[in-house]
Amino acid sequence: MDVVTRADEAGLGTTAQGFAIIVEGLRKRYGSLVAVDGISFRVKEREIFGLLGPNGAGKTTTVEILEGLRNADEGQVFVSGIDVRKDPQKVKSVIGVQLQSSAFFDGLNLLELLDMFAALYGRPVDAMGLLKKVDLAEKARSTVSKLSGGQKQRFSIATALVNEPQILFLDEPTTGLDPQARRNLWELADSIRAEGRTIVLTTHYMDEAETLCDRVAIMDHGKILAMEPPDTLIQRLLDKGFHRERMERSANLEDVFLDMTGHGLRES
Amino acid sequence: MLTWSSLKAYFRNRGAIFFSLLVPLMIMGIFGLINFGNSTPSVNIGVVDQAHNQVSGRIISSLQGIKAVKLHTGALDSERHELQQGNRDLVAVLPASIGQGSTAITAYYNQGNPQNSQVAIAIMNQFVDRASFAFAGISPSLTLDTRPVQSRNLTYVDFLVPGMIALSIMQTGLFGVVFTFVQWKQRGIMRRLMATPMRVSDFFFSQLATRLTTVALQIFVLLAVGLFIFHFHFAGNLLYLLIVGIIGGGIFLAMGLAISGASKSEETAAPIANLVSLPLMFLSGIFFSRSNMPEWLQTITQYSPLTYVSDALRSISIDGASLWAIRTDLLGIFIWLAIAVVIATRLFKWEVV
Numbered sequence: 096m097d098v099v100t101r102a103d104e105a106g107l108g109t110t111a112q113g114f115a116i117i118v119e120g121l122r123k124r125y126g127s128l129v130a131v132d133g134i135s136f137r138v139k140e141r142e143i144f145g146l147l148g149p150n151g152a153g154k155t156t157t158v159e160i161l162e163g164l165r166n167a168d169e170g171q172v173f174v175s176g177i178d179v180r181k182d183p184q185k186v187k188s189v190i191g192v193q194l195q196s197s198a199f200f201d202g203l204n205l206l207e208l209l210d211m212f213a214a215l216y217g218r219p220v221d222a223m224g225l226l227k228k229v230d231l232a233e234k235a236r237s238t239v240s241k242l243s244g245g246q247k248q249r250f251s252i253a254t255a256l257v258n259e260p261q262i263l264f265l266d267e268p269t270t271g272l273d274p275q276a277r278r279n280l281w282e283l284a285d286s287i288r289a290e291g292r293t294i295v296l297t298t299h300y301m302d303e304a305e306t307l308c309d310r311v312a313i314m315d316h317g318k319i320l321a322m323e324p325p326d327t328l329i330q331r332l333l334d335k336g337f338h339r340e341r342m343e344r345s346a347n348l349e350d351v352f353l354d355m356t357g358h359g360l361r362e363s
Numbered sequence: 364m365l366t367w368s369s370l371k372a373y374f375r376n377r378g379a380i381f382f383s384l385l386v387p388l389m390i391m392g393i394f395g396l397i398n399f400g401n402s403t404p405s406v407n408i409g410v411v412d413q414a415h416n417q418v419s420g421r422i423i424s425s426l427q428g429i430k431a432v433k434l435h436t437g438a439l440d441s442e443r444h445e446l447q448q449g450n451r452d453l454v455a456v457l458p459a460s461i462g463q464g465s466t467a468i469t470a471y472y473n474q475g476n477p478q479n480s481q482v483a484i485a486i487m488n489q490f491v492d493r494a495s496f497a498f499a500g501i502s503p504s505l506t507l508d509t510r511p512v513q514s515r516n517l518t519y520v521d522f523l524v525p526g527m528i529a530l531s532i533m534q535t536g537l538f539g540v541v542f543t544f545v546q547w548k549q550r551g552i553m554r555r556l557m558a559t560p561m562r563v564s565d566f567f568f569s570q571l572a573t574r575l576t577t578v579a580l581q582i583f584v585l586l587a588v589g590l591f592i593f594h595f596h597f598a599g600n601l602l603y604l605l606i607v608g609i610i611g612g613g614i615f616l617a618m619g620l621a622i623s624g625a626s627k628s629e630e631t632a633a634p635i636a637n638l639v640s641l642p643l644m645f646l647s648g649i650f651f652s653r654s655n656m657p658e659w660l661q662t663i664t665q666y667s668p669l670t671y672v673s674d675a676l677r678s679i680s681i682d683g684a685s686l687w688a689i690r691t692d693l694l695g696i697f698i699w700l701a702i703a704v705v706i707a708t709r710l711f712k713w714e715v716v
Contacts, residue, residue, distance in 0.1 A: 162558055184560050192558035196551030202372030211368040215559040254555075 191255030245276030418462030536615025
């Protein structure tokens with residue numbers, strides 16, 4: 096009760112101010128290791144929020160706590176106005192989760208898997224419509240093992256959308272994909288945001304964060320070092336007098352690659 | 364819905380289904396064809412001596428002299444019981460009046476095993492003829508009065524089939540969950556499921572329902588193959604068989620969950636599962652009766668979960684036992700179920716830690 100009262104006093108737990116996620120003083124320890132060290136941040140509705148940081152920075156732990164998969168030791172976490180620490184099950188029904196490993200039951204085809212996931216949320220789903228949205232309609236009757244890497248990630252996102260979530264968590268969605276598939280996935284993320292959903296993205300690719308994210312939080316050693324729009328962070332660095340050793344050209348190797356091989360998706 | 368999905372997924376994995384049936388069938392085929400049980404070349408004759416005089420004594424000792432005859436003596440009731448159990452081919456009753464004038468020896472023979480009982484009758488006939496001459500010298504003073512008796516005449520297959528059913532229940536329970544769950548943990552499928560509002564109880568229910576459906580299916584197939592190919596004598600109630608099979612299956616499912624909880628990868632799970640299943644397989648009277656084991660081993664192995672399951676299945680299918688009649692086995696099964704469930708809830712983990 097104490098937490099709720101304080102939360103209400105602070106105006107937390109409501110989405111009236113346009114925040115999809117509110118985190119205050121979140122702390123998580125594993126034995127003597129402090130994985131998340133009292134961080135606070137807010138994610139606005141309808142933004143793509145990037146969580147960046149080297150391995151072991153505490154990103155995954157933070158995201159897992161937001162998703163209701165792990166318990167926090169201290170702090171307050173509100174997702175879509177729901178107190179996650181009090182009601183993790185309820186949070187799970189309003190969020191969509193795409194995990195790094197995109198493995199599913201081998202025996203079922205894509206349509207059947209989507210139906211099964213919908214059943215887990217206790218609601219009907221237009222499975223075919225969802226597959227069309229992620230451009231997998233013609234693979235409807237294949238199994239996941241027959242999909243390419245990019246297709247697997249798109250399907251994984253489709254499973255995360257069966258419950259029409261307000262907030263979508265994407266965990267390194269483009270790791271291991273070719274440039275065409277990455278761009279395709281970015282477009283998908285943009286279109287999902289355009290539907291009015293909020294996206295929390297973790298990634299190791301800075302170009303991805305720069306292209307997609309409205310704001311990014313850079314984490315290390317369990318703390319948030321900075322939280323701004325990418326352009327603001329870049330400008331601040333430049334203002335400090337930073338300049339690259341090598342003069343930046345207005346094109347890079349990826350542009351060359353895409354110019355030669357085209358933007359079209361390569362999938363068997 | 365989750366149950367239906369997991370059933371569909373499970374049964375599309377044809378390899379797993381194939382092997383869960385193939386292995387018990389193969390073993391049944393091999394052992395059934397070799398047929399260890401009928402390796403006794405001699406005929407079993409039981410003699411009930413009601414006279415206890417010189418004549419009856421001489422008859423018994425002469426019968427003992429016949430090489431092909433394995434002679435048993437005993438009271439009428441016990442010998443007739445042995446005959447009904449299929450342990451005698453013929454039981455001859457020497458009446459108290461033997462040696463005093465013309466006497467009829469009553470011979471009950473086993474109708475269920477005609478080859479052996481015909482041999483036994485022929486032996487007895489020959490013997491009676493000769494004995495009559497020897498005793499009296501005149502027209503036969505001994506006659507043989509043969510009477511058929513219905514016996515259940517068990518073969519090795521009758522022993523083997525319930526054992527095989529028990530074995531396949533154990534294999535499905537143990538290996539069916541150990542490998543899938545460890546794989547699901549490793550591949551992140553468990554985590555993905557945990558990220559949905561799925562209730563844990565629904566998940567376990569769907570998994571158990573899937574495996575127990577498989578167990579029921581195995582019982583049907585093994586029973587059918589036993590009946591139609593190996594002439595299994597099924598005398599019991601199919602429903603009882605299913606009940607015991609499914610509760611027994613629960614023990615091994617829980618053990619499987621415990622193992623998959625305790626192991627981080629398939630590489631560690633497989634040896635542990637084998638370490639549990641192999642001793643059970645050979646010490647629980649699956650292939651051979653435990654009565655051939657040394658006494659101390661019999662004492663230990665009577666408490667094995669698989670012994671309880673296979674003994675219960677055997678009593679049901681051979682003796683037509685009711686659930687009440689096998690209550691001690693059922694008690695053992697329930698105790699093991701409780702133990703296994705407690706261990707499983709302690710050891711099971713969702714994540715690869």
